[in-house]
Amino acid sequence: MMKPMISYQDSSDLFVFIVNLHALTSITDSERLREKTLDVTSDFLALGLDPDKCVFWVQSDVPEVAELTWILTCITPMGLLERCHSYKDKVSRGLAPNHGLFSYPVLMAADILLYQANIVPVGKDQKQHLEVTRDLALKFNRIYGPTFVVPEAEINDDVATVPGIDGQKMSKSYENTIEIFCDEETLKKKVMSIKTDSIPVREPKDPQTCNLFNIYKHFAPEERVEEVLNLYKEGGAAYGTLKKELLEYLWEYFGTARKRKAEYLKDQEVVREILRKGAQKAREIAQPTIEAVRHRVGIIY
Numbered sequence: 001m002m003k004p005m006i007s008y009q010d011s012s013d014l015f016v017f018i019v020n021l022h023a024l025t026s027i028t029d030s031e032r033l034r035e036k037t038l039d040v041t042s043d044f045l046a047l048g049l050d051p052d053k054c055v056f057w058v059q060s061d062v063p064e065v066a067e068l069t070w071i072l073t074c075i076t077p078m079g080l081l082e083r084c085h086s087y088k089d090k091v092s093r094g095l096a097p098n099h100g101l102f103s104y105p106v107l108m109a110a111d112i113l114l115y116q117a118n119i120v121p122v123g124k125d126q127k128q129h130l131e132v133t134r135d136l137a138l139k140f141n142r143i144y145g146p147t148f149v150v151p152e153a154e155i156n157d158d159v160a161t162v163p164g165i166d167g168q169k170m171s172k173s174y175e176n177t178i179e180i181f182c183d184e185e186t187l188k189k190k191v192m193s194i195k196t197d198s199i200p201v202r203e204p205k206d207p208q209t210c211n212l213f214n215i216y217k218h219f220a221p222e223e224r225v226e227e228v229l230n231l232y233k234e235g236g237a238a239y240g241t242l243k244k245e246l247l248e249y250l251w252e253y254f255g256t257a258r259k260r261k262a263e264y265l266k267d268q269e270v271v272r273e274i275l276r277k278g279a280q281k282a283r284e285i286a287q288p289t290i291e292a293v294r295h296r297v298g299i300i301y
Helices: 002-010 030-046 064-073 078-082 085-092 104-113 124-144 184-192 211-216 222-234 239-253 255-266 268-297
Strands: 014-018 054-058 119-121 152-154
Touching: 002 014, 002 030, 002 119, 014 030, 014 268, 030 054, 030 255, 030 268, 054 268, 064 104, 064 268, 078 124, 085 104, 085 124, 104 124, 124 152, 124 268, 184 239, 211 222, 211 239, 239 255, 255 268
Parallel strands: 014 054, 119 152
Antiparallel strands: none
């Protein structure tokens, strides 16, 4: 998500925010949430996000989004949310069911509609939630008059889903991630624990169904990826060797960013100031929309 998002800053009006309100659906440790908010902010900055080229803020620093969420909630049919797969999937995987988790798509809709977004880059797993956003925008416009831009989803099939170490979609919710900025020993443990099959080295394998290859191909040099692809098809792909190579590629790939992040973590007041300025820009853009919404629904009298 981060790589294509950052690439937009040179060609589009880019809006990027840290979703700490969404995080409340599963995090109840306040210190952890505070720490992770600054940590993820530092990740974006270290990887090349330029706050002068985009609007970059923390979700909760724009209170208008909570107000819009409630207003949208009041026109959201229960059936629309009950049909969302994400809630059922997360509960089936052990997340505690709560109203926030259930109504997550409405907050996501407010995140998008408040800034009159035209295009929303999403993974395939978020396509349904973007459809909810479109449905709510259309319904609001139908009830109260033209107010919201109806956004379009942009799905890059090449990076739609990156597998985790267990083969499912890589997600913190599933605890199957390989952290970009972990220490070398932790990185080694994660890479070496990537789930693979028991097909002998000499036998051909299907690279498309291999978790290891589908991570490896994003970081290895193109010519090496072609060589490994042939090993999968003809026989000779040794998982142990490929994991060691992947470890080296990952460590090198994020080397410069790792140094930048260390600098941001040393001076977190710099990070906070970037977020304060970003929130100010975001609120300036959000204000005309929320004012129009207040007038449309009649809560300004």
